[in-house]
Structure formats: C-alpha cells, structure tokens
Amino acid sequence: MPRELLIQVPPEVAAQQPLLIPHLAKLMHVSPADITHVAILKRSVDARQKAVKINLKVAVYLNEAYNESAVLLPEYREVSNSREVIIIGAGPAGLFAALQLIELGLKPIVLERGKDVQERRRDLKAINRDHIVNEDSNYCYGEGGAGTYSDGKLYTRSKKRGDVDRILRLFVGFGASPEIMVEAHPHIGTNKLPKIIKAMRDKIIEHGGEVLFNTRVTDILVKSNAVEGVATQNGSTIKADKVILATGHSARDIFELLDRKKIHIEAKPFALGVRAEHPQKLIDSIQYSCDFNSGRGEFLPPAPYAIVKQVNGRGMYSFCMCPGGVIAPCATSPGEVVTNGWSPSKRDQETANSGIVVELKLEDFKPFAKHGALAGMEFQKAIEQKAWHLAGETQRVPAQRMVDFTQNKLSADIPKTSYVPGTTPVELGQVFPGFLTQVMREGFTEFGKAMRGYLTNDAILHAPESRTSSPVRIPRNPETLEHVQIKGLYPCGEGAGYAGGIISAAIDGEKCALKCV
Ligand code: FAD
Numbered sequence: 001m002p003r004e005l006l007i008q009v010p011p012e013v014a015a016q017q018p019l020l021i022p023h024l025a026k027l028m029h030v031s032p033a034d035i036t037h038v039a040i041l042k043r044s045v046d047a048r049q050k051a052v053k054i055n056l057k058v059a060v061y062l063n064e065a066y067n068e069s070a071v072l073l074p075e076y077r078e079v080s081n082s083r084e085v086i087i088i089g090a091g092p093a094g095l096f097a098a099l100q101l102i103e104l105g106l107k108p109i110v111l112e113r114g115k116d117v118q119e120r121r122r123d124l125k126a127i128n129r130d131h132i133v134n135e136d137s138n139y140c141y142g143e144g145g146a147g148t149y150s151d152g153k154l155y156t157r158s159k160k161r162g163d164v165d166r167i168l169r170l171f172v173g174f175g176a177s178p179e180i181m182v183e184a185h186p187h188i189g190t191n192k193l194p195k196i197i198k199a200m201r202d203k204i205i206e207h208g209g210e211v212l213f214n215t216r217v218t219d220i221l222v223k224s225n226a227v228e229g230v231a232t233q234n235g236s237t238i239k240a241d242k243v244i245l246a247t248g249h250s251a252r253d254i255f256e257l258l259d260r261k262k263i264h265i266e267a268k269p270f271a272l273g274v275r276a277e278h279p280q281k282l283i284d285s286i287q288y289s290c291d292f293n294s295g296r297g298e299f300l301p302p303a304p305y306a307i308v309k310q311v312n313g314r315g316m317y318s319f320c321m322c323p324g325g326v327i328a329p330c331a332t333s334p335g336e337v338v339t340n341g342w343s344p345s346k347r348d349q350e351t352a353n354s355g356i357v358v359e360l361k362l363e364d365f366k367p368f369a370k371h372g373a374l375a376g377m378e379f380q381k382a383i384e385q386k387a388w389h390l391a392g393e394t395q396r397v398p399a400q401r402m403v404d405f406t407q408n409k410l411s412a413d414i415p416k417t418s419y420v421p422g423t424t425p426v427e428l429g430q431v432f433p434g435f436l437t438q439v440m441r442e443g444f445t446e447f448g449k450a451m452r453g454y455l456t457n458d459a460i461l462h463a464p465e466s467r468t469s470s471p472v473r474i475p476r477n478p479e480t481l482e483h484v485q486i487k488g489l490y491p492c493g494e495g496a497g498y499a500g501g502i503i504s505a506a507i508d509g510e511k512c513a514l515k516c517v
Pocket of ligand 1: 141
C-alpha cells in the first residue's frame with residue numbers, strides 16, 4: 001500500500017521528481033532507492049507568504065510496483081432503437097445529458113443551432129477580423145456551447161465532490177489531461193477543448209444517438225400541459241414526450257418564446273460590469289511577491305487572482321479570471337458588444353484578464369418592468385447595445401484606463417489589448433446606469449488597497465461583461481426537474497438558472513437525464 005502524505009515544498013521541488021524523491025525520502029527516513037514511484041494526488045499553490053510554496057498530497061510507493069490505471073469511460077449502450085429524448089443545445093449541459101441518457105439506454109436527439117467545432121472557427125474569425133456576428137455560430141453558440149472556446153476552468157462551488165469528480169473523470173476519458181484530477185484549480189484551455197467535445201459527439205453517434213447541427217429550435221410543442229416535441233427553423237417537427245431544454249444564458253429567442261407561449265419564467269438577478277486586462281507580469285508580481293522584471297520563474301504557473309469587496313451594499317467581484325489569456329468578442333447578435341475571456345492550455349499570453357462585476361438586484365430592472373419576466377434580459381441588452389453604439393457600431397468595445405475610470409476622465413489613448421476587434425476610448429460611466437458606475441469606481445479603489453499595484457492606468461477596462469449568468473429562471477419541480485407547468489419539459493443548465501459554469505452545467509445535464517427514465 002502506498003503511503004499518503006501532505007507536504008509543502010518550494011515550486012522547483014514540486015515540479016521535478018529528481019528533487020522531490022530525496023525530499024520525501026528524508027521526510028520518511030528511507031533511502032531514495034526505496035521509493036519506486038510518487039503519485040501526485042492533489043496540487044495547489046500557496047502564495048500567502050513571501051516565499052511561494054506548493055501544497056502536495058502524494059502517494060509514495062515503497063519497494064512496490066506501481067501500475068497506472070487508465071481512466072475508463074462508463075459502459076455506453078446501443079440506443080438506436082430506444083425511446084427518444086430531445087435535447088435542445090449541445091453545450092456542456094446538453095452533451096453530458098446525452099451521454100447519461102445513453103448510459104441509461106435512452107436515445108438522445110441533440111439539436112444545436114450552431115455548427116460543429118471545426119466549422120465554428122470560421123465564424124469566430126469573422127467576428128474578430130470582420131466584425132460580423134453570425135446569430136447561430138459564435139463564441140456562445142455551436143458545438144460544445146459557450147464552454148468550447150473558453151478558458152475551460154473546471155472548478156465550481158459545488159460541494160458535491162463525487163459529482164464533480166465524475167465529470168472530471170469523463171473529461172479525462174474523452175481526452176483531457178489526467179492532471180485535471182490533481183490540480184486544485186484545473187483548466188483545459190481553448191486549444192484542447194474542441195477535440196474533447198468532438199470525441200463526445202463521436203461517442204454519442206457511435207452508440208446510436210443523433211446530433212443535428214444548424215438546427216435551431218423555434219417552437220416547443222405542447223398539448224394539454226405536456227410536451228409533444230419541437231419545431232425547427234427549417235420547418236420540420238420532431239416528436240418526443242421528453243425534452244431537455246439546455247439552450248444557455250444567451251438564448252433570448254427561447255426566453256421570448258416561452259414568455260409568448262405563457263410558459264412560466266421569472267426574472268433572475270445576475271451580475272454585470274467590465275473585463276479588466278493587466279500585464280500578466282504585474283499580476284504575478286502582486287500575487288507571488290516577485291520582482292516585476294525578473295518574473296515568477298519557470299516553476300510557477302501564471303498567477304490567477306480572486307477578489308471580492310462589498311460596496312454600497314453590493315458585492316463587486318472578479319469573475320472567470322483568465323491568467324495568460326485573451327478577451328473575446330462574445331456577442332450573439334449584430335448591434336451589441338459583449339466581452340468574456342479565454343486562455344490556451346499553457347496560459348502563455350502576456351495579459352491577464354478578468355470579469356469584474358457587480359451583483360444586480362431585481363429592483364434594478366424597474367425601468368424595464370413592462371417586459372415582465374424579461375426585464376433583466378432587456379436591462380442587459382440595453383447596456384450591450386449602448387456599448388456597441390458608443391464604440392462606433394462595430395465589434396470594437398468601449399475601453400478606458402482603470403485610474404482614469406475611477407477619476408471620471410476619458411483616456412487620452414488606449415494601448416493595443418488582447419481584444420482583437422479593437423477598442424474605442426469612451427468614458428465608461430456613459431455605458432452603465434449611475435449606480436453601477438458609482439459602485440465600480442469605489443470598488444476599483446478598494447481593490448487597489450487590497451492588491452497593491454492592481455489599480456493602475458496600465459490596466460484597461462473593456463465594457464461590458466454582461467453574460468455572467470442567466471437573466472431568467474425557468475422554474476422546475478425540485479423533485480421531477482420538470483417545468484412547473486409542462487410535463488416532460490426539463491429546463492436544464494445555465495440558461496434555465498441551474499448552473500454557472502462548465503462543471504455545474506454538466507452535472508445538471510446528467511441530473512435531468514436521470515429523470516427521463
Ligand atoms: P451553453 O454552453 O450556453 O450551451 C447552450 C447551447 O444551446 C449552445 O451551443 C447554443 O448554440 C444552443 N442553443 C441555443 N438556443 C438554441 C436553439 N433555439 N436551438 C438549438 N440550440 C440552441 N465556464 C467555466 O466553468 N469555466 C470557464 O473557464 C469558462 N470560460 C468561459 C469563456 C467564454 C468565452 C464563455 C462565453 C463562457 C465561459 N464559461 C466558462 C461559461 C460556460 O461556458 C457556461 O457556463 C457553460 O457553457 C453553460 O453550459 P450550458 O450547457 O448550460 O449552456
């Protein structure tokens with residue numbers, strides 16, 4: 001039996017077995033030659049002291065053989081002729097629901113408005129280079145959903161470790177690095193995600209499921225308060241008495257459809273703000289207390305940060321921070337701009353970006369009250385459209401240097417940032433309602449006190465970061481997970497208000513599938 005130990009070591013020891021083995025041997029009073037293998041079970045960075053340390057949980061094998069066990073996928077069944085369940089949306093919620101259905105012996109029919117991962121790349125290029133937004137294929141829509149061209153951070157606030165580990169194991173089974181099972185803050189990276197997503201699709205098809213791209217659902221067919229199937233934009237209808245609705249937080253047409261059909265939905269508070277970009281070297285120097293010029297060294301990863309402050313009774317916090325990452329144009333319709341961030345697996349870009357957002361309350365949506373349950377969505381849309389207008393009606397975004405923003409001063413110039421479509425200098429107070437601007441001005445000042453060096457004119461704010469979570473909740477029965485009114489309709493994932501991020505969306509997809517039996 002291996003011996004498990006919790007140790008704290010310098011980064012260079014954690015990264016190199018020839019240093020780690022003698023360190024462990026000394027600790028365990030054995031000879032290095034007795035250690036046949038060291039398996040890292042968990043790894044995290046402890047940057048609280050001046051000298052950064054790595055926390056490791058290790059299993060040390062003494063004089064015994066070590067057999068690496070491959071991560072095996074569950075047994076998927078052949079479902080070509082099984083009962084069909086429609087899944088709308090091929091994001092993490094939809095894909096993990098489909099795989100779970102196949103495990104259960106049911107046939108998923110996945111309907112996705114966007115294109116497959118490969119084809120989707122062209123549309124991302126068109127947004128970045130030509131400012132053209134395809135309403136069905138963009139950073140939020142297409143195979144893999146909003147998670148495909150993301151940072152692929154795989155951490156969640158979910159306390160259910162078993163559920164999280166199962167999703168991580170499946171990701172590894174479909175091609176992610178086993179390291180994600182070890183890291184305290186695992187991530188996959190934009191360059192690796194598409195292959196993993198394709199492997200999931202191949203598995204669904206191999207076992208008799210269907211995945212239809214370029215298939216936007218335009219109606220949900222309901223009779224006597226029970227779902228009967230869906231209609232698609234190409235005029236066809238597909239029948240099934242169970243429909244998992246996993247269309248994500250940007251599917252405004254779906255929210256409008258439900259509202260029009262008087263299928264109950266509710267406005268939901270979310271958070272909104274800006275995406276801040278700093279030089280990664282600056283964040284490293286703040287987080288690791290290292291010299292800006294000599295840098296963090298070769299054994300530490302680009303530093304992340306997480307910060308939260310209460311300002312005027314509202315939380316202002318960092319969201320989806322991407323070390324060594326890039327800011328992406330995430331609009332889903334022409335006439336709006338939206339930001340978010342991604343990073344490659346190595347996180348080797350020179351900039352660090354993070355959403356910095358303020359929590360909203362339902363009462364903030366009052367000016368849009370005539371839209372009923374869609375008031376929050378209209379609030380969000382109005383800010384995205386205003387930003388588009390102020391920045392010149394392309395995919396350029398309004399931008400301002402951070403100190404200038406706190407001082408209500410238009411920046412004289414904006415240096416080139418990682419946001420490829422470009423920026424326009426705008427006083428960002430013009431983009432947001434006054435109360436939000438006020439909170440952000442005070443909040444950034446507070447952030448500067450908590451993280452010395454953070455409040456700087458070398459940091460550029462891009463507006464807006466507005467798709468943090470769904471502005472609508474689609475209520476469901478907590479037991480059956482069916483919509484409160486409509487039998488057989490399963491509101492699922494982030495768009496319905498039951499997830500926030502890749503892992504929790506995947507968990508919710510599986511939960512809904514389990515209820516379809
Ligand atoms: P989505 O992923 O939004 O998927 C919904 C799918 O439904 C889409 O593919 C869409 O095309 C499809 N659809 C919508 N309407 C229709 C229709 N009418 N008919 C058919 N199909 C439809 N989360 C993390 O945990 N870690 C990260 O690092 C991270 N980084 C991100 C970076 C970016 C750039 C973005 C945009 C998001 C990021 N997120 C991240 C958020 C994460 O991607 C989402 O939380 C997650 O994808 C939600 O999963 P979902 O399946 O519920 O919805």
